Amino acid sequence: MDDAENIVKKLLAGDGPAENEYVRLLENYENREITEWITAEAVRLRKQHFGNKVYTRGLIEFTNYCKNDCYYCGIRAGNTHASRYRLSEEEILECCREGYKLGFRTFVLQGGEDLFYKDEDIVSLVRAIKRTYPDCAVTLSIGEKSYESYKKYRLAGADRYLLRHETADEAHYRKLHPQAMSLAYRKQCLYQLKELGYQVGAGFMVGSPGQEMRHIARDLIFLTELKPQMVGIGPFIPHHDTIFAKEKAGSVELTLFLLSVVRILLPTVLLPATTALGSVTGDGRERGILAGANVVMPNLSPVRHRKQYDLYDNKVSMGEEAAEHRERLAKRMKAIGYELTVERGDAPEKNTHRLDLCASPEPVGGFNRRSV
Numbered sequence: 001m002d003d004a005e006n007i008v009k010k011l012l013a014g015d016g017p018a019e020n021e022y023v024r025l026l027e028n029y030e031n032r033e034i035t036e037w038i039t040a041e042a043v044r045l046r047k048q049h050f051g052n053k054v055y056t057r058g059l060i061e062f063t064n065y066c067k068n069d070c071y072y073c074g075i076r077a078g079n080t081h082a083s084r085y086r087l088s089e090e091e092i093l094e095c096c097r098e099g100y101k102l103g104f105r106t107f108v109l110q111g112g113e114d115l116f117y118k119d120e121d122i123v124s125l126v127r128a129i130k131r132t133y134p135d136c137a138v139t140l141s142i143g144e145k146s147y148e149s150y151k152k153y154r155l156a157g158a159d160r161y162l163l164r165h166e167t168a169d170e171a172h173y174r175k176l177h178p179q180a181m182s183l184a185y186r187k188q189c190l191y192q193l194k195e196l197g198y199q200v201g202a203g204f205m206v207g208s209p210g211q212e213m214r215h216i217a218r219d220l221i222f223l224t225e226l227k228p229q230m231v232g233i234g235p236f237i238p239h240h241d242t243i244f245a246k247e248k249a250g251s252v253e254l255t256l257f258l259l260s261v262v263r264i265l266l267p268t269v270l271l272p273a274t275t276a277l278g279s280v281t282g283d284g285r286e287r288g289i290l291a292g293a294n295v296v297m298p299n300l301s302p303v304r305h306r307k308q309y310d311l312y313d314n315k316v317s318m319g320e321e322a323a324e325h326r327e328r329l330a331k332r333m334k335a336i337g338y339e340l341t342v343e344r345g346d347a348p349e350k351n352t353h354r355l356d357l358c359a360s361p362e363p364v365g366g367f368n369r370r371s372v
């Protein structure tokens with residue numbers, strides 16, 4: 001039998017392929033027979049665990065200030081052309097108000113690593129959202145912090161945390177990030193977040209500069225070790241103000257193939273059809289869902305700031321990508337046989353780590369009382 005077929009069988013049997021086997025499998029991402037097989041299995045598993053439901057998250061990009069200088073990212077610290085903004089607590093709560101009315105029951109607070117917001121600010125914000133919308137989940141996506149900070153946010157009520165590992169290969173990590181950053185620390189953050197009882201999301205870009213199949217193989221092996229509840233995978237897209245301006249974007253087909261592989265590896269994972277996938281191709285969201293994804297994250301940021309959260313060129317944030325057009329997105333999902341749901345959409349298998357959720361005191365102050 002064909003080598004790739006044997007590897008697919010191994011994958012389906014739950015015996016994680018070895019690195020070199022993954023490489024041989026990934027080289028088949030354009031082989032129609034293999035992709036159809038993998039996709040069908042991924043869809044079967046997603047239907048088994050989630051039916052035809054698609055969970056929605058309202059994405060609030062609340063600051064594009066960042067202390068890091070990741071070479072691929074449009075809002076990296078060194079980009080002097082970026083037009084910076086940050087939202088006040090009141091502005092963020094206004095987004096939640098709007099989002100709640102529209103049917104969102106998860107708010108994802110995403111931002112650059114902006115030192116303006118102290119732990120108390122994040123705590124105050126999380127508490128305010130959880131107090132007003134006790135039926136909603138709060139997801140944080142604000143980068144690398146200390147264990148103590150993560151613990152404070154968790155005690156304040158944060159449910160989930162997204163922190164893509166970006167690449168699990170040390171040498172590749174160095175090509176994408178400055179010396180000040182470390183893959184070991186990033187991985188440590190992910191394990192700490194798990195320990196604190198967050199539903200945790202890791203992930204990586206497809207086709208980032210210097211990426212080889214063996215790096216992706218390592219990403220998949222890392223995901224099997226970490227067992228995150230969420231995985232974000234999207235194509236790399238060049239940004240004109242980065243050293244990678246002239247690189248080409250990652251492959252849509254390989255991204256879809258990987259979504260299916262991750263669905264098979266982690267059958268109950270919450271897997272978004274990402275904005276980057278929707279940005280490189282008009283029907284990216286649909287194709288992501290049809291490959292095994294089960295989450296979409298429309299943009300709930302204030303319209304006046306959307307263009308400024310400019311991670312890569314031509315990032316979509318309007319039309320079906322916009323939270324205010326939820327109905328249009330629902331229609332598009334319906335057209336492919338799926339249904340947007342208003343449920344919170346927690347991970348079916350809860351994180352087994354328990355954090356003793358004792359009451360912590362109300363925060364004093366808060367950035368809503370300082371000017372942003």
Ligand code: 5AD
Nearest residue numbers: 072073164235236237238276311312
């Ligand atoms: N292309 C695609 N994705 C990018 N991200 C950052 N820059 C780019 C880019 N140029 C992704 C990173 C980050 C997430 C918020 O956006 O993976 O974790």
